[in-house]
Amino acid sequence: MHLKGCDANHTIDAMQCPRDHTDLDYRHQENALGYVCETCQGIYLPTKSVKWFDNTYQTNVLESLFLKQQIAKPSILCPNCNCFMPTVDFGDAEIDICRHCKSIWFDQYEVTETLKQMRTAYSHKDSLAVLLLEILAGLTGISA
Ligand SMILES: [Zn+2]
Numbered sequence: 001m002h003l004k005g006c007d008a009n010h011t012i013d014a015m016q017c018p019r020d021h022t023d024l025d026y027r028h029q030e031n032a033l034g035y036v037c038e039t040c041q042g043i044y045l046p047t048k049s050v051k052w053f054d055n056t057y058q059t060n061v062l063e064s065l066f067l068k069q070q071i072a073k074p075s076i077l078c079p080n081c082n083c084f085m086p087t088v089d090f091g092d093a094e095i096d097i098c099r100h101c102k103s104i105w106f107d108q109y110e111v112t113e114t115l116k117q118m119r120t121a122y123s124h125k126d127s128l129a130v131l132l133l134e135i136l137a138g139l140t141g142i143s144a
């Protein structure tokens, strides 16, 4: 495998899963787009989708996640820019965030489990995390 450095301006045609390095599959639903790993069912939400989410819901999702949550040691590299993605708490799960190109990686388990928990635990259906998870579930066809 070709190793390259962290480069926030770099864009890759065929993105690979940061966990198993198989090619990611492009998916979209209405205005939300993402990349799904057929192998581990992980989901990559690129910069464009994060920006769309922020514009649509008048928020700054990455900033709010960073402000609220404790950051753990990065374990994976961003599929887009190859920078380390710090792990942050997301509900009762963990997600990986790229600060350089402003994108998010979700393991499949995190999406399904967190969505299930949040739908039952939170009365405020409009919470940021639930909205984001609904979009992700739509991209993958998960019905939690
Ligand atoms: Zn994978």
Ligand SMILES: [Zn+2]
Pocket: 008, 078, 079, 080, 081, 082, 083, 098, 099, 100, 101, 102, 103
């Ligand atoms: Zn990145």
